[in-house]
Amino acid sequence: MIELLATQYAYVLLFVLFGIGIYMVIANENLVKKLIGVSLFQSAIFLFFIAMAYVEGGSAPIVPADGPVASPLPQVIVLTAIVVGIAMTAVGLALVIRIYSEYGTLREDTLREVRADE
Amino acid sequence: MVTVESVRPLAAVLVSAIAVVLIVASYRRPNVREGWSVLAAVSKFAIVASMLPGVLSGTVYEWSLADSLGVEFLAGVDFALRADPLGMLFATLASFLWIFTSFYAAGYMRGLDEHSQTRFFAAFAASLSTAVGIAFAANLVTIFVFYELLSLVTYPLVAHNEDHEARVAGRKYLTYTFFGGGVFLLAGTVMIYWLTSTVGTATTAFEAGGMELLAEAAVAEPGYAQAAFFLLIAGFGVKAAVMPLHSWLADAMVAPTPVSGLLHAVAVVKSGAFGVARVILEVYGPGLIHDLPLSVPGIGxxxxxxxxxxxxxxxxxxxxxxxxxxxxxxxxxxxxxxxxxxxxxxxxxxxxxxxxxxxxxxxxxxxxxxxxxxxxxxxxxxxxxxxxxxxxxxxxxxxxxxxxxxxxxxxxxxxxxxxxxxxxxxxxxxxxxxxxxxxxxxxxxxxxxxxxxxxxxxxxxxxxxxxxxxxxxxxxxxxxxxxxxxxxxxxxxxxxxxxxxxxxxxxxxxxxxxxxxxxxxxxxxxxxxxxxxxxxxxxxxxxxxxxxxxxxxxxxxxxxxxxxxxxxxxxxxxxxxxxxxxxxxxxxxxxxxxxxxxxxEVATTVVEGVFGVESFGELQGLSLSEALEVIAE
Amino acid sequence: MSSVGSLLDALGGFVDLLPVLLIVTPILMAAAPVALGLRFDRTGWTVAAITAVGLVSGALALAAEVYTRGAVIHNLGGYPRTYGIELVADEFSTAIIVLVATISAGVLAYTRRGGPRGNTFYSAYLLLTGGLLGISLTGDVFNLFVFLEISSLATYALIASGDGPESAVAALKYLILGTIGASIYLTGVAFLFMATGTLNMAELALAIPGAEAQVLVRAAFAFIFVGFALKVAQWPLHTWQPSAYQHAPDGVTPLVAALVSTASAYALGRVMYTVFGPDFLTSTPYLTEIVVTVGTVSILAGSTLAVIQRDVKRMLAFSSVSQFGLIVAAYGLVNETAFVGATIHLVGHGLMKAGLFAAVGLVSVSYGARTVDEYAGLATNRPVAAGATAALLIALVGVPPAVGFVGKWYIGLGAVRAEQWPVAVVIFLSTMLTLAYTARLLEKMYFTPASPLEAAHPSEPVAADGGDGAAPLDRGVPGAVSVGMVALVVVAAVGAIALGFAGGAFFELLDPFVSEVFN
Incomplete structure (x- = not known):
């Protein structure tokens, strides 16, 4: 266990982040915070990709260098995924704005009550 | 037994299906509409009857989707219609009685001034179509297709009155018949297909006296063969109103009487009994059924x-x-x-x-x-x-x-x-x-x-x-x-x-x-x-x-x-x-x-075919085990 | 066939480009309605229609090539597949491509009059189509994620374009869960990459059996399966789906219901069979059991929930949960027959649900009915819509000869071949479960006279003018229905029945792919 924490601490941290994100989505009633949770969750996955491409002593794949180079593929992937993630967040926030203007609340529990009343 | 490719079995099925279209199309003119009904009934009987002499002299008329149009219905399964003696027995009966029922139905529906007569006559013609399809089906899948369609097209007839009682009866009818068809029969058919595939080319085609491949497979897998047998019998037993699967029939009597008469005393329920006959005589065969013993605790x-x-x-x-x-x-x-x-x-x-x-x-x-x-x-x-x-x-x-x-x-x-x-x-x-x-x-x-x-x-x-x-x-x-x-x-x-x-x-x-x-x-x-x-x-x-x-x-x-x-x-x-x-x-x-x-005569021809003898006389006076030996030979 | 062959020769290298064109064209054209909208009014439909027609012909040409000559593989930019992007049109994916192209074209015919309209709709529509075609064609697991997200993005936008505020809530719910699903899938991809160092499906298939860290591969499968279970809406991860279907505009639901989940289910099958392969699936302990359990539980739960729904759209949405359960269960059986059955059911279910949801839209416009009770008397008042709906419902139950039966036959046969008796029982029982909710609607349409009591919308102020709110028989606006709307429903119904005779043909067409996978 200790050894795992010592050598693979990045992964452990990222999974904690992953968990926090999921928890926010499930447990938080505020819609914006839910979206933040989703973003956090996604970021954890992006970082996971980057972390696994890390090579001890390797240099960035952009700069031509002697010696070991970090794998470029995960970085490309993450760049793409970030773009996708941003688009998602943007659409999500747009929806939140619309919901707020219709119902005047951002809290899911209140929202449920309002909708039940209608 | 000579097999002849012929479109006549298909024509016998389709003639009333075409009548359905004509009946619906002429819904404004009741006389024309009933005219179509009668015309379809007469021509259906004529087509069926035209095959009768041939069938009695040992010819089998067959039509298959794969051979005629090159369309394979399911992988390894042909959609085939086949006028053999057993099928002729049912088809002749249903098409003959339909002629009179169509007159009677016209008299009945008009006498009561019923609503939705077009739907009634259309569904009636469709039922006959599927009943003859059941009669002529050459394999379990084809019979399943028509069996399901029969349940479907008779539903409007049961629920005809459109009142609460009729709807409840209709629901019960659908539940029972689909349980029989869609669950038991389909499961049994799939089992048969699977069992035969374990010993050779998978098939579901009927063979007088029982399917040979199935007999082989049953030796290897007696338990599954028994399960399939009871599934099939239960599937057909629902329509044959065998207890405890019978209670839909009495409720279905809310339907107009011509329906109760032709369908719930002849076409629909007989399709169940007919299916049982197919399973016993031409899927398993008397020999296999007798030799595939079921061990009952306490009895042996x-x-x-x-x-x-x-x-x-x-x-x-x-x-x-x-x-x-x-x-x-x-x-x-x-x-x-x-x-x-x-x-x-x-x-x-x-x-x-x-x-x-x-x-x-x-x-x-x-x-x-x-x-x-x-x-x-x-x-x-x-x-x-x-x-x-x-x-x-x-x-x-x-x-x-x-x-x-x-x-x-x-x-x-x-x-x-x-x-x-x-x-x-x-x-x-x-x-x-x-x-x-x-x-x-x-x-x-x-x-x-x-x-x-x-x-x-x-x-x-x-x-x-x-x-x-x-x-x-x-x-x-x-x-x-x-x-x-x-x-x-x-x-x-x-x-x-x-x-x-x-x-x-x-x-x-x-x-x-x-x-x-x-x-x-x-x-x-x-x-x-x-x-x-x-x-x-x-x-x-x-x-x-x-x-x-x-x-x-x-x-x-x-x-x-x-x-x-x-x-x-x-x-x-x-x-x-x-x-x-x-x-x-x-x-x-x-x-x-x-x-x-x-x-x-048709019935004895069927039995001759099943037991593989030239004339029924050969079977005279034999005990069951002797008769079963005749098949084996 | 020889004439097809010579035609294909004439097309030559063009066919090779088709996979790219099928994806790139709609995505690029998606910008056109908005861009042109700055200058001209009403260009959206023209652009979308031309693209849709092009996509259909492209998909058909591709299908002709794939089913006569074998798979078409295109490496984007000529990079080798180890790190480039590969597009694969094989027998499996082509079936989905044809489905996506034709259904989306049909839905376009529907929305011409039935709405929604407007340039933003057409942009989102084209983006969705492109994304779905991308999911079907891609040969790269990460690329799959990107296309999943592109199509989801468009779907969220389309769902949110509904009139009421409810649609925004439904869309947000879908967005959050959909994004999580896709992200979980991405996590799985990360594990796969860690274990093998490649993202190409064909390369992965080669690398996985020899991978040292099988734990990583198994973890990858677990994440990928859960991600897709969310996307495909399997119980208990289906919660987003009913409200998304229900609150989407009537013109959008057929598209979403028929294609979006179908594409995800296709992707699940692709990943399970092309990437992991049958050997991995069967050799991993508890894997098939879990997949099959998720599927069968979804069949049961989906149907049960469908029976108790009052809103027809919601009922059909739960029906989708159960039908996709059938497909997932079939995947879990891991044999050829079941896999063919799953593919047929994917296509067949897509077609039937597109028709059914279009019919729901049609009925709500022309008859003003949205709940099961309000459908009373539909048969007498709108015979064509009722007839087509009835045919589709019956096809969905699996009454032969219809495509629903073909799928069920193969899946049932697969379950029996696998000797998985509990699954077989659920599959055969699913007929009754489906019947339970379809018969309810059939009975309302055909055997329940429309009565003023049943017809009145309780939520609407009917008697504002002091009237008694009766005479609802001429409710709805029959004139608001275009030929295109009716055509989509009727064509779907006819197609569902016609494909019922194609059981053998389907099997033959898929055979090269299936026998390669199961060698």
């Missing part, structure tokens, strides 16, 4: 046929007893159908050639007799709106020809000599006798149920002809609680305890005296048959089954002055009288000269 090993026979024997006894207690005529007939169909299943499951011939011949024999009975019930309903036996006292005066035909049909049900039912029952008894051993039990059931048949159908005839509106005997079995009526002697004390309704109770006793005739006749022919609204003798009246349309019940019964006397030709429209007369005559013809009336 029995053939697969024995459980089926026991269920059938139970059904026919129980249904006959239930029928005695039904006051609604169509329901009584429905339970009679349940019982009679089990004759067929019982005969088939005895496996002996004679029993099988008897069972197969019982398909047309019962059809003619039961159709007569239903047509009579429908005619009575149209003319007098009477549905309950207890209201029919003296109705013989009003409808002499109808009730005479009813008497013939009833005698046929009971297996009186000279009427079709006798011949089939005779063969089945012979078969049971030849098998011997424990099978005397089944012979006994057959005889007992003959007596029960008389017990539930004779009262109708008796009521109609030998009772008068004002002198109507109570029927003890029907109207009294089981074990007799206590309160006949102490009525006043007993009933008065229930307080408020003492008046009614008083009536109930008073009407026994002659003074109250006019009043009693007015609405209720007899106090004992007073319908459910008098709850006075709660337990007494409550035991009478009064399902059915309550409003009809109130409008039924004799008019104020009693039944008027009419001549046999003026009792109803010729559209209804003529079919009744023809079908009743048919029942008699089948009983007097079964040999010349085609059906028996």
């Amino acid at each position: 090993e029995v053939g697969l046929n024995v459980p089926v026979a026991i269920v059938a024997a139970f059904t026919l006894t129980a249904a006959s007893i239930i029928a005695m207690r039904k006051d609604h005529l169509k329901r009584r007939l429905a339970f009679s159908t349940t019982a009679q169909l089990s004759y067929i299943v019982l005969g088939l499951s005895m496996l002996h050639p004679y029993a099988v011939v008897g069972a197969l011949f019982h398909i047309p024999a019962h059809a003619f007799a039961k159709l007569t009975l239903f047509f009579c019930a429908g005619a009575i309903h149209v003319e007098t709106h009477t549905d309950y036996v207890s209201e029919m006292a003296g109705i013989g005066k009003r409808m002499p020809l109808t009730m005479s035909a009813f008497a013939i049909g009833a005698a046929g049900m009971a297996g009186m000599p000279l009427i079709a039912g006798f011949v089939s029952k005779f063969y089945m008894l012979l078969g049971a006798g030849y098998v011997g051993g424990e099978y005397w039990l089944f012979a006994g059931t057959l005889l007992l149920s003959g007596v029960l048949n008389i017990a539930y159908l004779w009262p109708v005839v008796y009521t109609a002809f030998f009772e008068s509106e004002d002198h109507h005997d109570a029927k003890p079995v029907l109207e009294f609680s089981r074990g007799g009526v206590f309160e006949s002697y102490f009525a006043e004390d007993r009933v008065a305890t229930d307080g408020g309704e003492a008046e009614d109770a008083a009536e109930a006793t008073e009407t026994e005296t002659e003074d109250d005739y006019e009043y009693a006749v007015d609405e209720y022919p007899s106090d004992h048959t007073v319908p459910e609204e008098t709850d006075t003798g709660g337990e007494r009246v409550g035991t009478v089954d009064h399902h059915g349309d309550h409003e009809d019940h109130l409008t039924g019964g004799p008019p104020a002055g009693g039944w008027e006397r009419r001549s046999p030709f003026a009792e109803s429209t010729w559209l209804m009288i003529a079919p009744i007369a023809v079908i009743a005559t048919g029942a008699v013809v089948l009983g007097i000269v079964p040999d010349t009336a085609v059906f028996l």
Whole structure:
């Protein structure tokens, strides 16, 4: 266990982040915070990709260098995924704005009550 | 056995499917619409009949989707139609009776001025299409296709009335038939396909005497083969109304009478019995069924046929007893159908050639007799709106020809000599006798149920002809609680305890005296048959089954002055009288000269094919094991 | 066939480009309605229609090539597949491509009159189509994620374009869960990459059996399966789906219901069979059991929930949960027959649900009915719509000859072949379960006369003018229905029945792919 924490601490941290994100989505009633949770969750996955491409002593794949180079593929992937993630967040926030203007609340529990009343 | 490629089996199926389109298209003109119905019926029969001589001389007409259009229905499964002797038996019957039913239906629907007649006639034609499809199906998948479609197209006929009762009956109908078809039959078919694929090229095609590959596979996997057998029997058993899967049939009687007649006494229910015949004779074959023993704890090993026979024997006894207690005529007939169909299943499951011939011949024999009975019930309903036996006292005066035909049909049900039912029952008894051993039990059931048949159908005839509106005997079995009526002697004390309704109770006793005739006749022919609204003798009246349309019940019964006397030709429209007369005559013809009336010949041809002999005579006098050895050779 | 062959020769290298064009064209054209909308009004439909027609012909040309000559593989930019992007049109994916192209074209015919309209709708529509075609064609697991997200993005936008505020809530719910699903899938991809160092499906298939860290591969499968279970809406992860279907505009639901989940289910099958392969599936302990359990539980739960729904759209949405359960269960059986059955059911279910949801839209416009009770008397008042709906419902039950039966036959046969008896029982029982909710609607349409009581919308102020709110028989606006709307429903119904005869053909067409996978 200790050894795992010592050598693979990045992964452990990222999974904690992953968990926090999921928890926010499930447990938080505020819609914006839910979206933040989703973003956090996604970021954890992006970082996971980057972390696994890390090579001890390797240099960035952009700069031509002697010696070991970090794998470029995960970085490309993450760049793409970030773009996708941003688009998602943007659409999500747009929806939140619309919901707020219709119902005047951002809290899911209140929202449920309002909708039940209608 | 010569196989000829021919489009005729397909044409026989499609002709009424095309009629459906024409019927719907000419919905504005009822005469044209009914014209299409009749035309389709006649041409369907003509097409089927044109194949009859060929089939009897050993030709099989086959049409397959893969060979003619190059379309494979499912991988390794062909969609094929095939006019073989067994199929011809059912197809000839259904298409022949449809001709008369289509006249009768026109008379019935117009007589009652029913709604949605176009839908009715369209669904009717579609049902016939699928029934003939079932008859000609060459493999289990094809028969499944038509079996499911039959359930589907008969649903509108059951739910025709569009009232609550009809909808409930329709729901029940769909549930039962789809459980039988979509679940049991499909599962059984898949199992057969899988079993045969374990030993060779997967197939579901019928083979007279049983599928060879299946016999091979059954040796390796006896458990699965048994499971598949019972799945298939249960699948077809639902439509054949074998207990405990029978209760949809009585509820389906809310449908208009032509439907109850042709579909729920002939086409639909017979498709179930016919399917059982296919499974026993041409999927498993008598040999395999007998040799694939089922070990029952405590009894030892029995053939697969024995459980089926026991269920059938139970059904026919129980249904006959239930029928005695039904006051609604169509329901009584429905339970009679349940019982009679089990004759067929019982005969088939005895496996002996004679029993099988008897069972197969019982398909047309019962059809003619039961159709007569239903047509009579429908005619009575149209003319007098009477549905309950207890209201029919003296109705013989009003409808002499109808009730005479009813008497013939009833005698046929009971297996009186000279009427079709006798011949089939005779063969089945012979078969049971030849098998011997424990099978005397089944012979006994057959005889007992003959007596029960008389017990539930004779009262109708008796009521109609030998009772008068004002002198109507109570029927003890029907109207009294089981074990007799206590309160006949102490009525006043007993009933008065229930307080408020003492008046009614008083009536109930008073009407026994002659003074109250006019009043009693007015609405209720007899106090004992007073319908459910008098709850006075709660337990007494409550035991009478009064399902059915309550409003009809109130409008039924004799008019104020009693039944008027009419001549046999003026009792109803010729559209209804003529079919009744023809079908009743048919029942008699089948009983007097079964040999010349085609059906028996077809039935023996089937058995010859199954047992692989040249002529039926070779099977004469053989015991079951000897007969099964004949197959093996 | 020879004429097809010579035609294909004439097309030559063009066919090779088709996979790219099928994806790139709609995505690029998605910008056109908005861009052109700055200058001209009403250009959206023209652009979308031209693209849709092009896509259909492209998909058909591709299908002709794939089913006569074998798979078409295109490496984007000529990079080798180890790190480039590969597009694969094989027998499996082509079936989905044809489905996506034709259904989306049909839906376009519907929305011409039935709405929604407007340039933003057409942009989102084209983006969705492109994304779905991308999911079907891609041969790269990460690329699959991107296309999943592109199509989801468009779907969220389309659902949110509904009139009421409810649609925004439904869309947000879908967005959150959909994004989580896709992200979980991405996590699985990360594990796969860690274990093998490649993202190409064909390369992964080669690398996985020899991968040292099988734990990583198994973890990858677990994440990928859960991600897709969310996307495909398997119980208990289906919660987003009913409200998304229900609150989407009527013109959008057929598209979403028929294609979006179908594409995800296709992707699940692709990943399970092409990437992991049958050997991995069967050799991993508890894997098939879990997949099959998720599927069968979804069948049961979906049907049960469908029976108790009052809103027809919601009922059909739960029906989708159960039908996709059938497909997932079939995947879990891991044999050829079941896999063919799953593919057929994917296509068949897509077609039937597109028709059914279009019919729901049609009925709500022309008859003003949205709940099961309000469908009373539909048959007498709108015979064509009722007839087509009835045919589709019956096909969905699996009454032969219809495509629903073909799928069920193969899946049932697959379950029996695998000797997985509990699954077989559920599959055969699913007929009854489906019947339970379809019969309810059939009975209302055909055997329940429309009565004023049943017809009145309780939520609407009917008797504002002091009237008694009766005479609802001429409710709805029959004139608001275009030929295109009716055509989509009727064509779907006819197609569902016609494909019922194609059981053998389907099997043959898929055979090269299936026998390669199961060698």
